Amino acid sequence: MFAMIFMILLAAACSSSQQAQEPNDTAAGSGDTAAGAAAQPKEASKTDDTFPRKVESAGGGVTIEKRPQKVALASWQLVEMMLPFDQPSVGVTLPFAAANSVLESEQLKPHVDKFKEFKIVGEGTKVNLEALLSYGPNLIIAGSKTNLAIKEQLEQIAQVVWIDEESINTRTEWPKVVSLIGSFLGQEKRAAELIEKFAATQKAGKQKLAVRQGESVLFVQVRDKAVYVMQPNTLLPYYDGLGLTLPKTSENMPANGQITLEGLSVINPDHLVLGYFNYTNKSLAALTDEWEKSEVWKSLKAVKEKQVYALNGELAMGLGPIGQQYGLESIIKAMEKK
Numbered sequence: 001m002f003a004m005i006f007m008i009l010l011a012a013a014c015s016s017s018q019q020a021q022e023p024n025d026t027a028a029g030s031g032d033t034a035a036g037a038a039a040q041p042k043e044a045s046k047t048d049d050t051f052p053r054k055v056e057s058a059g060g061g062v063t064i065e066k067r068p069q070k071v072a073l074a075s076w077q078l079v080e081m082m083l084p085f086d087q088p089s090v091g092v093t094l095p096f097a098a099a100n101s102v103l104e105s106e107q108l109k110p111h112v113d114k115f116k117e118f119k120i121v122g123e124g125t126k127v128n129l130e131a132l133l134s135y136g137p138n139l140i141i142a143g144s145k146t147n148l149a150i151k152e153q154l155e156q157i158a159q160v161v162w163i164d165e166e167s168i169n170t171r172t173e174w175p176k177v178v179s180l181i182g183s184f185l186g187q188e189k190r191a192a193e194l195i196e197k198f199a200a201t202q203k204a205g206k207q208k209l210a211v212r213q214g215e216s217v218l219f220v221q222v223r224d225k226a227v228y229v230m231q232p233n234t235l236l237p238y239y240d241g242l243g244l245t246l247p248k249t250s251e252n253m254p255a256n257g258q259i260t261l262e263g264l265s266v267i268n269p270d271h272l273v274l275g276y277f278n279y280t281n282k283s284l285a286a287l288t289d290e291w292e293k294s295e296v297w298k299s300l301k302a303v304k305e306k307q308v309y310a311l312n313g314e315l316a317m318g319l320g321p322i323g324q325q326y327g328l329e330s331i332i333k334a335m336e337k338k
Contacts, residue, residue: 049186056180058144058164067186068139070117072132074154075143075163076125077170080320081178082141083111084194085187090115091135093122102314105280107326133157141184143170171234174320194321201325202241205332209242212335216247218269218302220259221313222276224285227264228257230275230317237324238331261291265300271335272302275313309334 052065072091073082079092094101098120103112112118121132127150132140137158145165147154154160161184168176175195182191219230219238229249238244247269264272278284291297302308309331316327 051186053183053186055161055183056164057160058162058166062159062161064139064159064161064184066138068137068184070135070137070139071185072121072135072137072140072158073142074122074127074132074140074150074160075146075170076122077143077146077319078141078163078177078181080108080318080322081174081181083108083320083322084178085181085185085190087115087185089117089119091119091121091132091137093125093127094120095125096314097123100281102280102312102318105312105315107312107315107322111322127154129153129157139184141181171319172236174324178321198237198321198325198328201328201332202237205328206241206243208332208336209244211337212245212271213243214245215270217244217271217273217335218247218264218267219273219275219317220264221317222274222278222286222288224278225287226258227260227287227291229259231257234317238327242328242331261294261296265296268301270301270305271307271309272300273316273331274308274310275317276310277313279310279312279314307335 049067051067052063054061054063056062070089070091071082071087073079073093076093076095079094082090082092094103096102102108119131119135121135122128125146127147129150132154140154140158140160142151142154142160142162143165144162151160163170163177163180168180170177175198178191178194179188182188217239219235221228221230232239232246239246247267249267274288276286278286297303300308311327311330312323315323316330318324
């Protein structure tokens with residue numbers, strides 16, 4: 001009798017434990033996302049953590065046998081898209097030099113610090129193949145065009161999954177890339193959460209800034225010796241996502257986007273967003289430091305109305321979900337009427 005009672009209690013305990021550990025099957029909601037956003041992954045919670053799995057890769061599907069513990073990014077465009085995921089170890093190729101990099105910013109540093117191992121396997125967009133080999137990844141994520149020249153070398157180091165850059169524009173369609181990376185890592189739910197949060201911020205921001213409709217907004221990229229007008233198609237998460245209004249541009253705008261103070265005065269926007277590329281190191285020079293001393297600058301509509309906003313251009317005008325989320329929140333806060 002005692003043995004029978006013990007077996008009944010044991011069976012009940014196992015059943016209760018199993019129910020407690022079952023994942024939540026509620027799919028993430030959908031909504032507006034950045035331009036070119038991918039659809040939310042279907043039944044993400046049911047596919048998470050399931051290996052082997054077949055995933056999309058340029059040139060045909062690839063089967064990943066086990067959850068990758070060490071993942072390397074050969075494409076410099078993917079850094080921000082990897083940082084939000086829960087991964088024990090990553091190796092990254094940076095679009096910039098590691099010294100004084102945006103990785104030290106308050107937005108990115110917490111993501112970098114959460115990895116048990118964070119290795120740099122390339123700088124200035126170039127992969128250091130020796131560093132990559134030494135890192136010893138289980139999986140390499142590469143761009144079909146960005147890394148085409150070293151395709152053979154990469155595939156000799158580890159299994160490679162290729163982002164199809166012929167069909168996905170990584171500059172303007174980061175949600176599609178994030179969804180793919182989520183599928184590579186078995187973290188589709190995390191990818192869906194990032195996209196959903198971004199869409200929700202856009203939706204709420206568009207409502208808050210509705211009173212600004214019709215007021216022109218110009219984004220410029222501020223460097224030490226030059227200022228560039230950002231092209232609208234690279235800023236769709238802001239213009240389309242928040243309902244901002246493009247200014248009328250000068251017919252004499254240089255093809256490379258570089259603008260002078262006089263050219264800026266011709267456009268004369270209602271709101272001016274200064275995306276500094278020395279934001280994390282204020283000791284570095286910026287051309288607008290000199291502009292601000294001139295009468296032409298002081299005569300600008302945005303300056304007189306105190307509607308000039310400074311932010312980290314490397315992040316807000318960059319390629320990924322963390323920087324653009326920061327950009328959305330910064331612009332909404334700055335432009336919202338109190």
